[in-house]
Amino acid sequence: VADSAYLRTAWTSYRWLLGWLRPGAFLAAKVANPVGQVVLFSLLGAAVAGGRPASWYVVGNSLLICAFGGLYGLSITLSTARNAGLVGYLATAPRPPLWTLSAIALPHVLDGLLTGAALLTGGLLVTRTVPRAPLALLVCVLLAAASAAALGLVTSQLSLLARDGRGVLTNVVYLLTLLLCGANLAPDQLPAPLRPAAEVWPLRHAIDAARQAVEGRWATADLAAELVVAAVLAAGAALGARRLQTAARRRGTLDGWL
Amino acid sequence: MSRSAAEGLGRRRTGLPVLPGAALGAYVRQYVVPAAPILLLAQPLAFGVLTMGSRAADATVPATVTAAGAGALSMWTLLLGGASWSLWTERQQGRLRLALASPTPVAALFALFLAAAAVASFASVAVAVLAVPALFGERPDGGELARALPGLVALALAVLATGLALTPLFVGADGVVVWFDGLIYPVAILGGFFAPVSALPRLLELLAAALPPYWAFRLLTASVGGGPLRPVVAGLALTVLGCVAVYAVGMRVVLHRIRDTGSVGLG
Numbered sequence: 001v002a003d004s005a006y007l008r009t010a011w012t013s014y015r016w017l018l019g020w021l022r023p024g025a026f027l028a029a030k031v032a033n034p035v036g037q038v039v040l041f042s043l044l045g046a047a048v049a050g051g052r053p054a055s056w057y058v059v060g061n062s063l064l065i066c067a068f069g070g071l072y073g074l075s076i077t078l079s080t081a082r083n084a085g086l087v088g089y090l091a092t093a094p095r096p097p098l099w100t101l102s103a104i105a106l107p108h109v110l111d112g113l114l115t116g117a118a119l120l121t122g123g124l125l126v127t128r129t130v131p132r133a134p135l136a137l138l139v140c141v142l143l144a145a146a147s148a149a150a151l152g153l154v155t156s157q158l159s160l161l162a163r164d165g166r167g168v169l170t171n172v173v174y175l176l177t178l179l180l181c182g183a184n185l186a187p188d189q190l191p192a193p194l195r196p197a198a199e200v201w202p203l204r205h206a207i208d209a210a211r212q213a214v215e216g217r218w219a220t221a222d223l224a225a226e227l228v229v230a231a232v233l234a235a236g237a238a239l240g241a242r243r244l245q246t247a248a249r250r251r252g253t254l255d256g257w258l
Numbered sequence: 259m260s261r262s263a264a265e266g267l268g269r270r271r272t273g274l275p276v277l278p279g280a281a282l283g284a285y286v287r288q289y290v291v292p293a294a295p296i297l298l299l300a301q302p303l304a305f306g307v308l309t310m311g312s313r314a315a316d317a318t319v320p321a322t323v324t325a326a327g328a329g330a331l332s333m334w335t336l337l338l339g340g341a342s343w344s345l346w347t348e349r350q351q352g353r354l355r356l357a358l359a360s361p362t363p364v365a366a367l368f369a370l371f372l373a374a375a376a377v378a379s380f381a382s383v384a385v386a387v388l389a390v391p392a393l394f395g396e397r398p399d400g401g402e403l404a405r406a407l408p409g410l411v412a413l414a415l416a417v418l419a420t421g422l423a424l425t426p427l428f429v430g431a432d433g434v435v436v437w438f439d440g441l442i443y444p445v446a447i448l449g450g451f452f453a454p455v456s457a458l459p460r461l462l463e464l465l466a467a468a469l470p471p472y473w474a475f476r477l478l479t480a481s482v483g484g485g486p487l488r489p490v491v492a493g494l495a496l497t498v499l500g501c502v503a504v505y506a507v508g509m510r511v512v513l514h515r516i517r518d519t520g521s522v523g524l525g
Contacts, residue, residue: 027440028438028439028440029439032439032440032441032443032444033439033440033442033443036440036442036443036444036446036447037443039443039447040443040446040447040452040453041308041452043447043452043453043457043458044308044309044312044452044453045312046453046457171300171301172300175300175301175303175304176304178304178308179304179307179308184308184312185307185308185311185312189311189312190307190311191307191311191393191394193393194307
């Protein structure tokens, strides 16, 4: 898929969504919001739970920020396109929807990856934490970004089936991720009914592995588990896209609600 | 229907008494999309589980206050959303120009619109303080809830005042993103919703004291857990009045700008 048309589509859609932003808006979305999230939860952890180092929250929330790009970027692009009446063109395009959707997602995933990695580096510097297995940490960040991208692809396809074009589903999925991925709460701190979902939620194992990487360990079991989660989501996205394409050819639109 | 009765009805439909209802209707109109109210419930639930889950077993802060911190964050998000994205949507869909053309003062219209957001945000607070402790097997304490009520009303007032002070800043599409994304967490941090403000550097503590949410959350804590109320109420009143003054002056400036440039809307 790494041909020039793919990259051109990726860049055009990214510019279309964010090209109107001035530096102030970009800084608010990419710096103020992520940093605020890390500070808020680090404070919560220090003041309420106690005992956990700030780096625990820095690692968790930085990887969560990676998810933000993959999850929201595609969803917002699609809902904006939907409001502008452009979703129908995706159905009639010669390329399969997954090709286009993944191209749209690509720059947001890279964007989230960069923001998360910058936040992680900055946060670890501020908390004076030196990761003892930096390569393992890098693998964790990449895996988290891949998982989040797959989750974003599945969520955005499901969003097309709902009447709402303003990303309610995406927001709910993000809130669930915030809760279940282990960035701010260990699984045993969750209410009992939520614990099974937390065991298989995307990012959960990548975050666990990243925390172990900071302490110098390669958590291969966690990395493998995250890989499985990402692969299942990616397969779901591919399957969903195929079904979406079949439905689109029949109905003349990708917009499932119409 | 007699002519005088019809005229009376007409007056009621266009007069000041219907404004609060109209504002609430305009605000709630955003939630006609069936899935949208889920967010009103999902957000406080998620943040509530985060705060309650982080709570130590031997915590001295009452559970209602801990859960209310999540409700306060939801309240603030709704108000900030009302002051930013909702007004932006009104502008995008061409309704803002109608509001500007109406004889009703625009400042009053926007204030009522945001007040409607404050009223709607009580649904989020109810979820946070009632449902979240139950998820952790804690029974809601009726007495604690009753004592928390004035503090929660004060919180709604505080976030409303803060939202009002920011409304004139939404002078363009860019502004929406800047202020919405940039202010959710800082105000939650300075308001002490999740953790005491005393944990912050001194300068930030002083900044927090300039904002109504800080005083409102202190009022909530004092009314539930005990403590002197008078200085907290005074601080809240002072900061709320300050925000209202900022709103009044800011709206004058914005409206002048709109008349000067001839551009309808806030952009």
